[in-house]
Amino acid sequence: KTLLKRFLNGIGGFTDQVNTYSNAAGTVILPYVVGNAEAIYVGSSWDGLIRDSELIVMFGGAPLKNLQVAGGGPGMHMGEEWLRRAKEAGIEFVNIAPLRDDAADFLGAEWIHPRPNTDTALMLGMAHTLAEEGLHDPSFLKRYCTGYDRFESYLMGGGDGQPKDADWAASITNVGAGRIRALARRMAASRTMIMTNWSLQRADHGEQPFWMTITLAAMLGQIGLPGSGFGFGYGSMCGMGGPRERIATPRMHAGRNPTGSFIPVARISDMLLNPGGWYEYNGEARTFPDIRLVYWCGGNPFHHHQDINRLLRAWRRPETIVVHEPWWTATARHADIVLPATTTLExxxxxxxPKDRFILAMEKAIEPIGEARNDFDIFVDLAGRLGTREAFDEGLGEMDWLRRIYEDAREQAAERLVDYPGFNAFWEKGHVEIPAPVEPYVMHADFRADPAGKALNTPSGKIEIFSETIDGFGYEDCPGHPAWLEPIEWLGGDGATNYPLHMISNQPATRLHGQMDSAGISRKSKIKGREPVRLHPADAARRGISEGDIVRIFNGRGEILAGAVLTDRVRTGVIQISTGAWYDPVTPGRVGALDRHGNPNVLTPDKGTSRLGQGPIALSALVEVERFEGELPEITIFRAPGIMADAK
Known part of the structure; x- marks a missing residue:
């Protein structure tokens, strides 16, 4: 994707996407609260947590499958080992999630399973207990935070007359009030680390659980102390909390986009369907551009975007769609021009x-297959035809560029007194190992030690429990302090009458997103060729569904087939189906066609988290499930489409 941006910048610019599907809402909200979004990617290191923590409360758990993957590729797979060491050190764990196995069995974690999307209400109930029983830390809130008084007024019922106490939280979450109070007291009595996964902010009003996590940690008064505080993403990907010197890794630069045009990453269908339309994002009123050409590399929107049927309608609007792909994914099948690109092996x-201690030399294993070409070479030739080759490649070839970006990173490392070998030695050895820090990293320890000299990059220099800036935007879907806001779809809402099951579409264990879904390990996990869906035996019994049945999952946005797996490791009222099954409609190109393979994004809503963050809300989806009757349609997505060699 960096190469694509560099190419497009060289020919005059383009409309970019900002943030990611992984953590868009969190990336936007955190700078207002703690001055930057660092906590999403860099947290207190595990070696320090293991030494000093007593209690780790995990909102969203820490699924071991997530700890095997990371952007850029991990060289160290330490996630499970850190968790095992923490357990051996006597740390207690609480897993707050709709899935029991979001925490490994060896942790012996207490499982609390609220209704999905109600974590903010649960945190508010705990916060009320802390305040009501005097278990919070007023001195910390006064010295290191601003706006707590405004938040506390809301917490105690100011404005709406409803105290956000444990009984109120119980009515929303279905977690007993006594259990909520007990957890709050336990957290106040322990050196407590709150870990909130990225998944919580991929839901309607996803900014709120992140903001409320920080507020709850601030009330405990332990932010900046060893073994405590808060962090995001410890259970979301490999490397979070891994001890690592904060030094540069090799990267190519995309250059400057002269247009300055962008959209929030998950608003692509909105943009294509509403050229010239007005929307709000992060305090700005913006206008969608009129897009005539879409150029896609390094991604698969027919895997990762919400409401695929809506995307299908939007995809018809541009005049031309160009895709680089090694595989015949659904995105490639919906393109006008497909340029065959090499895999990482070619x-x-x-x-x-940036979270891993290894830099890896990825030497080509085989020559390109067929007509496949390196993305770099494709763009070099295109830039040459458009007269911008020199700006794109600067006269350098593939290996020259790898040498340059490595040596640039080597120079930056040397400034931090870290010695990388020269490029030739690196390439021959195959890797560089970045040394681990001598002392554990404690997030916000410097701020706690010197709040004036190490002030946060917020207007007040403090943790902003109430943000005057956000309040000034006037967003009813993201007010000036963390709050419970009813999701567009949840088990306590009106939509549950027709669609009484909450669908959790989490990351798969047998592939990376949609990558390698056609490979053996992923296909062996299927049930009669369909993606597995897990549901509680009680929910299955009410619908006459047995283990191994093919079921139809549906709502007002679409319908998919999946294979039933019955387990009590899923909360009642919830189903779980992993993302990544390649979209395979029975009638290709028809909006609303049954997806025979089991892509859950056929069913997810395409709406922003709020006018502030505009992140995706894939985890706010209600559905119904029934046993599929009739002839089972054949899976066809893994067959290459017919090529019309003589088409004119």
Whole structure:
């Protein structure tokens, strides 16, 4: 994707996407509260947590499958080991999630399973207990925070007359009030670390659980102390909390986009369907551009975007769609021009993650297959035809660029007194290992030690429990302090009458997103060729569904087939189906066609988290499930489409 942006910037610019589907809402809200979004990617290190924590409360758990993957590719797979060491050190765990196995069995975690999307209400109930029983830390709130008084007024019922106490929270979450109070007291009595996964902010009003996590940690008064505080994403990907010097890794730069045009990443269908339409984002009133050409590399919107039927309608609007792909994914099948691109085995590259201690030399294993070409070479030739080759490649080839970006990173590392070997030695050895820090990293320890000298990058220099800036935007869907806002779809809402099951579409264990769904390990996990869906035996019994049945999952946005797996490791009222099954409609190109394979994004709503963050809300989806009757349609997505060689 960096190469694509560099190419488009060189020919005059383009409309970019900002933030990610992984954590868009969190990335926007955190700078207002703590001055930057660092906590999404860098948290207190596990070695320190293991030494000093007593209690770890995990909103969203820490699924081991998530700890095997990371952007850029991890060289160290330490997630499970850190968790095991924490357990051996005597740390207690609480898993707050609709899935029991979001926490590994060896942790012995207490499982609390609220209704999905009600975590903010649960945190508010705990916060009320802390305040009412004097278990909060007023001195910390006064010295290091601003706006707590405004929040406390809301917490105690100011404005709406409803105290956000444990009984109120119980009515929303279906977690007993006594259990809510007990957890709050336990957190106040312990050195407590609150870990909130990215998944919580991929829901309607997803900014709120992140903001409320920080507020709850602030009330405990332990932010900046060893073994405590808050963090995001410890259970979302490999490397979070791994001890690592904060130094540069090799990267290519896309250059400057002269247009300055962008949309929030998950608003692509809105943009294509509403050229010239007005929307709000992060305090700005913006206008969607009129897009005539879509150029897509390094992604698969027919996997990761919400409400695929709506995307299908939107995809018809541009005049031309160009895609680079090694595989015949659904996105490639919906393109006008498909340029066959090499896989990672057919090109030279460098792998590195800012959370990992290894830089990897990814030496080409085989020559390109068929007509496939390296993305770099494709753009070099296109830039040459458009007269911008020199700006794109600067006269350098593939290996020259790898050498340059590595040596740039090497120079930056040297400034931090870290010695990387020269490029030739690196390439021959195959990797560089970045040394671990001598001391554990404690997030916000410097701020706690010197709040004036190490002030946060917020207007007040403090943690903003109430934000005057956000309040000034006037967003009813994201007010000036964390609050319970009813999701567009949840089990306590009107929509549950027709669609009484909440669908959790989490990350798969047998592939990375949609990558390699056609490979053996993923296909072996299928049931009669369909993606597995897990549901509680009680929910299955009410619908006459047995283990291994093919079921139809549906709502007002679409319908898919899946294979039933019955388990009590899923909360009642919830189904779980992983993302990544390649979209395979029985009638390709027809909006509303049954997806025979089981892509849950056929069913998810395409709406922003709020006018502030405009992130995706895939985890706010209600559905119904029934046993599928009739002839089972054949899976066809893994067959290459017919090629009309003589088409004119």
């Amino acid at each position: 090109r030279n590259d460098i792998g590195a993650s």
